[in-house]
Structures are given as structure tokens and as C-alpha cells.
Amino acid sequence: MSEFNLFSFVPFRLNRLAAEVSAALSDEYRTSYGLDIPEWRILATLGFRDEPCSAQFIVACTRTHKSTISRAVTALLERKLIDRIESSDDRRAFELKLSAAGRKLFDELWPRLLGKESEILSCLSQQERTQLAGILGKLESSLDLPTSPYEQDRFNAR
Amino acid sequence: MSEFNLFSFVPFRLNRLAAEVSAALSDEYRTSYGLDIPEWRILATLGFRDEPCSAQFIVACTRTHKSTISRAVTALLERKLIDRIESSDDRRAFELKLSAAGRKLFDELWPRLLGKESEILSCLSQQERTQLAGILGKLESSLDLPTSPYEQDRFNAR
DNA sequence: CTATATTAGTTTCATATGCAACCATCTAAG
DNA sequence: CTTAGATGGTTGCATATGAAACTAATATAG
Numbered sequence: 522m523s524e525f526n527l528f529s530f531v532p533f534r535l536n537r538l539a540a541e542v543s544a545a546l547s548d549e550y551r552t553s554y555g556l557d558i559p560e561w562r563i564l565a566t567l568g569f570r571d572e573p574c575s576a577q578f579i580v581a582c583t584r585t586h587k588s589t590i591s592r593a594v595t596a597l598l599e600r601k602l603i604d605r606i607e608s609s610d611d612r613r614a615f616e617l618k619l620s621a622a623g624r625k626l627f628d629e630l631w632p633r634l635l636g637k638e639s640e641i642l643s644c645l646s647q648q649e650r651t652q653l654a655g656i657l658g659k660l661e662s663s664l665d666l667p668t669s670p671y672e673q674d675r676f677n678a679r
Numbered sequence: 680m681s682e683f684n685l686f687s688f689v690p691f692r693l694n695r696l697a698a699e700v701s702a703a704l705s706d707e708y709r710t711s712y713g714l715d716i717p718e719w720r721i722l723a724t725l726g727f728r729d730e731p732c733s734a735q736f737i738v739a740c741t742r743t744h745k746s747t748i749s750r751a752v753t754a755l756l757e758r759k760l761i762d763r764i765e766s767s768d769d770r771r772a773f774e775l776k777l778s779a780a781g782r783k784l785f786d787e788l789w790p791r792l793l794g795k796e797s798e799i800l801s802c803l804s805q806q807e808r809t810q811l812a813g814i815l816g817k818l819e820s821s822l823d824l825p826t827s828p829y830e831q832d833r834f835n836a837r
Numbered sequence: 838c839t840a841t842a843t844t845a846g847t848t849t850c851a852t853a854t855g856c857a858a859c860c861a862t863c864t865a866a867g
Numbered sequence: 868c869t870t871a872g873a874t875g876g877t878t879g880c881a882t883a884t885g886a887a888a889c890t891a892a893t894a895t896a897g
Binding site: 838839840841842843844845846847848849850851852853854855856857858859860861862863864865866867 | 868869870871872873874875876877878879880881882883884885886887888889890891892893894895896897
Binding site: 715717744746747750769770771772 | 853854855856857860861862863
């Protein structure tokens, strides 16, 4: 048998690893706060940004399908975790921002998720963590994935 | 704003990267061969192994849900890409192996997927690729994910 | 100014997937 | 041997997601 097999195939390993890590984190946001991944991504995008932003912006940042984002926005509005303000210059678009309750939830949840992350990364040395961050960055920019919310403004500006 | 944000959060980055890489590969197996991910995983598990193996084994190797594997097995049987032989010692279980057509498809598809993989990894130096493999390995074993089919035999043996 | 194309966001529909119940068989305990 | 529990595999059901059609509004071309 070849020494190359499914277990050394990076796409497979990434997929499986990502699923496993997601499952480990979902306890925090799903079980404790009743959020699913798209909802959490919206809160996170808004939580790290001071200015309100459009659904489109969230779509571009997170590379999540726009219908998925649309449904998650509706759910978060119903739970009053975000506010939707009609945009002044474009009457199709809305500006989204965290409500007070949303901000509270986010500030509470984020440290717990960071904790889980470092738990998962605790099997790596500091050096390896730095290497990982660098490698992910290279892969991301090679695949043209956004790597910072600022960079995303060019998407927004269009 | 904190310098820690969604874009530096490893679970998010892994998820997004895995989705992107999968999408890049799906052209090869979906468009060209009409396979979905679970089906491809079954073919790959069987393709790298000489002995036939059970559905359970594939579930454990790939960490894919057993109902998903069951349905994919049915689809592959219908397409006559795999064969199912009743197990001699356990009449509930079946041994699965590639059919001649399945072997042909796999031998044709695998090099193309390897090519895609190296295309994606081409933005990394040789050293970085080695680092990535090591880091993935550490994360996998820390999360108790199988890292070789041989290792999986302990699951099978139980 | 008007017609056409594009964009923000929503909704409908088809499909994919996980969970849980289920059947058949095997194993273990009494 | 008999019964209770575990295991391999399948299936029904609920839900999540992407593609594409759609609405309303904006931008562009003539």
C-alpha cells in the first residue's frame, strides 16, 4: 500500500479537524446560548467592529451563503440580540449592530470560546502556534479569503 | 478594537479554510465523477487498503456518521463501484471492497486530487508543509482522531 | 429621461445530514 | 437454554444549507 493515503491527504485532514473543533466549541454557543454557527459568526463580526455593517459585509467576511446569513439575521432580530437600522443612502440595505443584550452575550461568550481555543491548541508549542498562524495566513491569502475586517472594506466600498 | 478577532480565531479559520479547500476539490469528484464527499471517502478508504473492510471501519476511520456512510454505500453499490460480501463470522456485517470499475475510477481520480492538493499547498515552502503535517498530526492525536488505517484496527478488533 | 443591468436581501425548493428509532444478530449473565 | 444488553446496519424524520427565483431599489447606458 502506498504511503500516501487518506490520512495524509491534507484536504481530508482539514475537513475532519475543522468538524471536530467545531463540535468541541458548539457546546459553548449551542448548548449554553442556543446559537448556531451562522448566528455566532454574525455576533462575532459585529462584536469586533464598532461601526454597524451590512449583511453583505458579513457574507464577505465569513464566506457564509447569503441565504444562511439572512435567516440567521432574522433569528437574531427576533431574539433582540441585534438591531437593524435602515441605511440612509441605500433603501435596500440595512446596517446591523449588536443590541445591548447582544453585546452582553458576546462579551460573556467570547472569553469562553477563546478558552476552548487555547485548550485545543495546548498540545502545540508556542513556536508551533506561530507557525500554524503563518501557514493559515498564507493559505488564506492564496485562496483569496479575507484575513481582516479592514481588508473587507474594499468589498463593502464597491 | 481588540487585536483578537474572528480572523485570528483558529476554529473559524479552520472551518472556512476546510470549506474552501473542499469546494476547490469537489470539481474533481463531483463534477467529473458524480461523487459526493462521503462516497469519495468510502472509495478512498477501500482504495488504500488491500483487505475488504466493514462499514463500521469506514465510520471510525473517517469519523463520518454511520447513516451517511450507509446511504453512500447503497449509492456506490447501485453504481457497482463497490462489492458487498456477507461476513462469514457475523451475519449482520458486510465486507466492502472496490469493484473493478471502482478500482479503475479510484486509480484515475486519486492522482488528480493529489494534484489539486499540491496546487493548494504550492504557496507553502517545503519546510512549511512539513510543519503543517506535524501540527495537524499533533492536533489530531490530541483530539483522538485516527491517524492511520492500521491504528484503526483496534477499533475493528473490539 | 428611459430601459437595462446590477445589487441587497428574502423566500422557495431540493438535497444533505444528524439523531433516534428500528431490525437482525451477536454476546454475556444467570 | 434463556434473557438482557450491545452492535452492525438501515430507515424515518426534522433540520440545515445552497441554488435559483424573486422583490425592491440603485446604477449605468443610450
